[in-house]
Amino acid sequence: MAFDAEKEISKLWGDLHGAQSEIGRTYFRWRQAALAVAGPNANPLEVSLKAAEIIGKELGKQSLPRLNFLKGEETWLRSLAGGMAIQWIMQGAIVKIDKGEKPSEIFIKWERCPWPSFHKEYGVKMEEDVLCCDRILQSILPDVNTFFNVNYKIETLKAIPRGQGVCLRRLYKA
């Protein structure tokens, strides 16, 4: 049987995008469920931030076996940043990593991200998107810092949901 590369690849690509969309929708369905169970007095942002914290902590633990300090701190930092970026890339974002001015500094740049669109679709404030991403990233770091006995922090310099075109975050040694 003839192999049609266009058909095969475009089908895979379509399936990938379908799955990526489901990631976003599933998150918001669970958010709705959590809010419904929490009752009318619950603050939606607090619920979302708690979820972000759990997600970040989980990702931090997952990253520990993949990071190796023996390759040098600069490479280690790049791996840590790459591990952060890949979470969003899998969800459909385009994320790039740029060197900072010092070896202990690195920039992560989200050039495109599906999450603001999901927030819009589900009527959730854009700022919640920024704060939740911050919380996920910050929650990755405590276990990593403890495990490798370092002290890295991350800060948000720009955010797509704030209309700044890209999300730009600085990961640096405090």
Added chain:
Amino acid sequence: MAKVLFEWDYSKYPGAKKFPHLFKPIQVGNLMVPNRIVYAATEDNLNTHDGFVTDADVAYMRSRAEGVVGGMCFMQGVYMDPDRKGQGYVGQAACWDDKFIPGLKRLADAIHSERAVAGFQLMDCGRVGAVEVDHGKGPSTVPQRLRIFRPMYEMSKDDIKLMIKQHLDSAKRGLEAGFDVMEISGIVGYLISNFVSSYTNRRKDEYGGDIRGRMKAVVEIIEGLKKICPKEVPVGIRLCAEELLDDVRGNTPEESMMSYKIAEEAGIDYFSVTAGWQESIVPVISRDVPQGSWLHLAKRSKENVKVPIMMAYRLFDPSIPHKAIEKGDLDIWEMCRPMIADPLMPKKVLEGREEDIRWCVACNLCLARLFRDAPMTCYINPLCAHEHDPRYTNPPPADPKKNIMIVGAGPAGLECAYMAAQRGHEVHVYDKRKELGGTILEASRAPYGDDELMTCIKYQKVQCERAGVQFHLGTEVTEELIKDELPDSVVLATGPVYPKSKAPGFDSANVVNVLDVLRGNAKVGENIIVWGNRKPGIGVGLLLAKQGKKVTLVGKEKSAGFDINPSFKWRYMIYLRQNGIKAYNDCEIDEVKPGEIIVKTYDGYRLPVKCDTIVVTERVPNENLKSVVQAEGIELFVIGDALVPRNLSSAVHDGFHIGVRI
């Protein structure tokens, strides 16, 4: 004896001789209407967001009233409930309190000032309402098909009684404001249609069940209106003759005709026949639907009821309703979009000035804007919804008068040319081609009704000739020509250019230009890549697919047809599928190889696609003469695709705006 509001004598007008059936009187209820022309109630989002009538709306309606030359002119439907569930448009006029009467009276007076019959419409938007509140109301809580609309709650019997009372109270206010005709809106998904339809009315009580039950609320409104309206005020209804909701088990055509009979039994004086809902999945009024396609519904209605039948829905060319009236299939020609594009359209028909009509191109931009809470605008009529603004309607005379060179005889250049010439400038239009129209000459060859785009050029040509614009066709403007002529101002309306991709191998491929393909001058193979996924790419892609070619669109936009308004775009998406056209959006051509190209997706994946011809539709501004003009110190304006490649509408609006201020 039927009441006559205004005497009109059309006997001396050429249009009345050419279309005698359009300009003969008709009795509607106990009112004698001088002709068969109606401007249908149309929302315009021009009023305040709390429902008060504005100067803009009054001026808008006055110009439409002038257009109907004595016929019926309906103001937009009013919402009638203070909790605003019935409000479907942010700028919709309200009528739930006496405080709105003065504004409504201004509209009635404006219509009467043109000696036209003033129509008032009661419109609770029901399922497509609640634009400013969280929930809409309806007979049942059937979920929305379109996300843009709000969730519903089911009306109680008390709610229904209140809704009927609100109709009657609002009608009283309409009468007090001075309106001559009372109309109920029961179309496209509004509340009355929600009651009538088996799709949205699942009630088990006396307001649901069979068609008689589903019509009960409507009958109570009609009977109430007949009691409160003086006998010389006709009561009519806009009602679906076919809902086109078979896929969701809406009314059958037989049930729809039954609804007509029931309304007639209740005392209705006329019907406005409509087709389809906003939720229908078949096209009804877009350009791809041939004119006159829905006349069979008017005929069917005539066969079922005795009162007058009016209809809009793709009846732009006056000869179509004229013939239908002559044959007895229709009584009255109703329209909205043709009079959005040209408010004086029927007046021009009467005066024998059809060449002066700016024809609607059935793009539905007007509707798309309304649904997105924007004020009314028209794709091809820059004056629309600016009738109150003298900067638009009465631009200042040229001072000083200038010698203007317009380079490019497309829609942007022509619009600018006649506007500037009307103000007193000396205007010269140059084009290297021997025909007027620019890229519309080719764009109008795309399938699905795009030939109607040429009506814009025909109109502009007549206006240019009347205004004394001098054409220099077949003349390419060069640096030397500019230096020789040394005009006071140059307007560059040179359209776009079609650059090749920088992808490796692109130069060696069989690459052709979209304009050559549309003209039929290019030799193309069987497997065609159309580079560019905006409207030009879709148009040429569909043309080639209809010739049996395998077409693939590759473009940078996130969705194909990004530049087509949403109320029309969905049609093109269906046509792409029907014609087997695959679209790779958000993609680039990464490499061109013998017999195939490599498409690169935005997220970095690469895939091969068979290709023997690449049709370039991606555009960039043509800036060839810009530096020459600037170097000479001549005042320069750049419009249309020469500024930013967009669409016909942008070209016309650009041309207009520069034409009135140059």
